[in-house]
Amino acid sequence: MTATTERPAAPACRAWTWRRGRVLAAFAVLTALLLLAHPLVPNQVGNAGSLLETFLPWTGLLVVPLLAVALVRRSALALVSLLLPALVWGGFFGGRLFDKRGHGGDLTVASHNVNDENPDPAGTARALAAAGAQVIALEELKKSEIPKYENALAAAYPYHSVQGTVGVWSTFPLRDTRPVAIMPWTRALQTTVDTPKGPVAVFVAHLPSVRVRLDAGFTAVGRDEAMNLLAGAIAAESAPRTVLVGDFNGTADDRALAPITTRLQNAQDEAGDGFGFTWPAGLPLARIDQVFVSGVRTVAAWTLPATGSDHLPVAATVAF
Structure with a gap:
């Protein structure tokens, strides 16, 4: 009689890990730095600074593809890192999302x-x-x-x-x-x-x-x-x-x-x-x-x- 060793069943999906997503985390940090340091982007070459600032609110959309990849890769590191650009964007533009209109006036x-x-x-x-x-x-x-x-x-x-x-x-x-x-x-x-x-x-x-x-x-x-x-x-x-x-x-x-x-x-x-x-x-x-x-x-x-x-x-x- 030959003994057999049963292999454990493969997990249905990969577990969340802190080991994956270092590149994604780096991009998240760079996105936050871009928002924080946009005044340092020079205008000497093609008015790059002014062009960035013209569409600055839209830089928040950079988080969306990073978030999608982080979820696919189940990277806890990348997911947590994305909080940084989200918080920075909220600090810059969060106040604009609220209705501040009043009544009256001259x-x-x-x-x-x-x-x-x-x-x-x-x-x-x-x-x-x-x-x-x-x-x-x-x-x-x-x-x-x-x-x-x-x-x-x-x-x-x-x-x-x-x-x-x-x-x-x-x-x-x-x-x-x-x-x-x-x-x-x-x-x-x-x-x-x-x-x-x-x-x-x-x-x-x-x-x-x-x-x-x-x-x-x-x-x-x-x-x-x-x-x-x-x-x-x-x-x-x-x-x-x-x-x-x-x-x-x-x-x-x-x-x-x-x-x-x-x-x-x-x-x-x-x-x-x-x-x-x-x-x-x-x-x-x-x-x-x-x-x-x-x-x-x-x-x-x-x-x-x-x-x-x-x-x-x-x-x-x-x-x-």
Whole structure:
């Protein structure tokens, strides 16, 4: 009689282990470092730092494939390591996920890059008027289409001024309206809105476009130069209350906006709901349309429904 030795049955699946996943853990740490040290990413080569910061909130998605591989490999080490980038991302952006909008306020301002190829200027104007803002700022106005916006807004907004490709419409009187020289042609203006509770300096700007090119990287030199000129005009403004709106072709996380963000508060961060992405309108990936304020308190900030433009409109209510 021959004795046989029974082999133990193979486990149905591999057990969780701390031995596997060292490479995944290293990638998790690098992701966290990328978030923490993004200001150290240089701009000297292709404006890499600004490009990263333009889409900085989306770096959190790097955790998703790492998590999937960690689960497949059943690596406890990798799974625990992924807590690091998750916590860092939460520290940076967690506060933006909550609804911080309040009620009341003294002035509501809306801003919209209407797109010079907008197929329905009048409908876009009516949609903005329906939002109830006392001040509406428009960017990328096409000269031949300006009368359509003027006609649609005339009844509710008796005061208005168009300077180059930007304009402002108001239910309150405007004065001292003039262009702001940020480019060879007019793409910015400043005005004073005389509200019942006092004057407010309002700036409207449309900064130059940016591109991502294989041979040059993130081309934003023109935008950055215009940004500095705009910041200089704001610094020279003596009004106690300032509102700056427009299409900046850059996010508030981008270091290039530092000349603005170090002087004024970002309304979306102060009193928004979520990230408030505005471009492109069909699938918003970045908030490049902004409302910045100084000398007032932001009560609420939000994006408006899509119009015929490739941008979403933005709005904010402030209290004096």
